[in-house]
Amino acid sequence: MTDRAEEQRRLILDQFTRQAVPFAEMPAHSNDEANRLLIDLAGIGPADTVLDVACGPGLVACALAEVARHVTGLDLTPAMIDQARVRQKARGLTNLTWLVGDAVPLRFPNAAFSVVVTRYSFHHFLEPRSVLAEMVRVCRPAGRVAVIDVFTSSPEQAAAYNLVEKLRDPSHVRALSLEELSGLCLDAGLRDLRTAFFKLEVELEALLAASFPNPGDAYRIRRTFEDDLGVDRLGLGAHRRDGAIHFAFPIVALAGRTQPAEA
Numbered sequence: 371m372t373d374r375a376e377e378q379r380r381l382i383l384d385q386f387t388r389q390a391v392p393f394a395e396m397p398a399h400s401n402d403e404a405n406r407l408l409i410d411l412a413g414i415g416p417a418d419t420v421l422d423v424a425c426g427p428g429l430v431a432c433a434l435a436e437v438a439r440h441v442t443g444l445d446l447t448p449a450m451i452d453q454a455r456v457r458q459k460a461r462g463l464t465n466l467t468w469l470v471g472d473a474v475p476l477r478f479p480n481a482a483f484s485v486v487v488t489r490y491s492f493h494h495f496l497e498p499r500s501v502l503a504e505m506v507r508v509c510r511p512a513g514r515v516a517v518i519d520v521f522t523s524s525p526e527q528a529a530a531y532n533l534v535e536k537l538r539d540p541s542h543v544r545a546l547s548l549e550e551l552s553g554l555c556l557d558a559g560l561r562d563l564r565t566a567f568f569k570l571e572v573e574l575e576a577l578l579a580a581s582f583p584n585p586g587d588a589y590r591i592r593r594t595f596e597d598d599l600g601v602d603r604l605g606l607g608a609h610r611r612d613g614a615i616h617f618a619f620p621i622v623a624l625a626g627r628t629q630p631a632e633a
Contacts, residue, residue: 378496381541383447385582386426390449392580394427394457396572404518404621405433407566411625412485412516414438421483423473423505424491428454428466435463438485442467444476473501481510489518493535493545502558511631515560518623520570521548527605534594534604537587538578548622560626569618574608 371379386393408430414420418438422431425443427450435441435458443466445451451468458466471477473488473495486505492498505515522528522545535542546554555563574595578588595615598608606617 375496378494378541378543379446382494385539385541386445386447387449388582389580390427390447390453393450394429394453396576396580401568401570402433404568404570404623405430407568407623408487408489408516408518408625409434409437411564411566411623412487412514413625414485414514418484419482420485420487421476421478421505421508423476423486423488423501424494425454425468426450426490428457428468430487430489431466432457432461432463434487435466436461438465440465440467442469442483444469444471444473446470446472474504476504476508478508480507481513482508484510484513485516486513487516487518490520492517492519492551494541494543496543498546499554499557502554506558506560506628509628511628513628514625515555515558515628516623516625517551517555518621519551520545520619521551521622522546523548523605523620527603530598530603531605534591537591537594538581538583540584551622551624555624555626559629561629563624563626565625566623568621568623570621571616571618574615574617 414434414437416439420434420438420441422441422443425431425445428443431441431443443454448470451470454468486509495501509515522531532544595608598604599610608615608617
């Protein structure tokens, strides 16, 4: 593992160990409509075995387990898996398996799942292309792979957004553009690519309360959002409502089919 990869691993473990409980409890992350969109887009049904890569506290995995035959959730951070087990128990679900581990390489054989998904993770990966290649590898021929993440709309907006998001969460690497995300999926061999969009609406102070920026950076984040009101360099539509700053992350969901088995 390179020094940069080791440092990124350390940042993720540090941030998401501390974020595990507040992340799981944030209402914005428990979005039933977004989960239904994923289920429909990826065509998940009662015969499917699903892998959720970077599953966090099991928000998506538990929602999918109510539809699929079995769901496996994998995450690097043990504290996140602990929260996932708590959520599973609270919802009375028995068709879930939780594992602590890396996204590259995935610890599964080729073609082990009929559906492979990941949500809000690609902007934390140094090499998202390698992660997607692993997701495709462990998916069955003619299976479905889905990626959901924030996306950027221009180089200028990306630079402003990535700067403030790195302040809020030091494990953030960069958000990819819509063209980059689509290109990665096509380069990975996914066919019949489908896309859908939604916005993840949050209130700034609520998000900061669930985040762990470095000392002094919360002030810089607040100033950045205040300066962006009516300007929208960040591309988040920041506005003041009832005395608080609200904004919305632009999210894209992409789902495609893996190559069919050779005749």
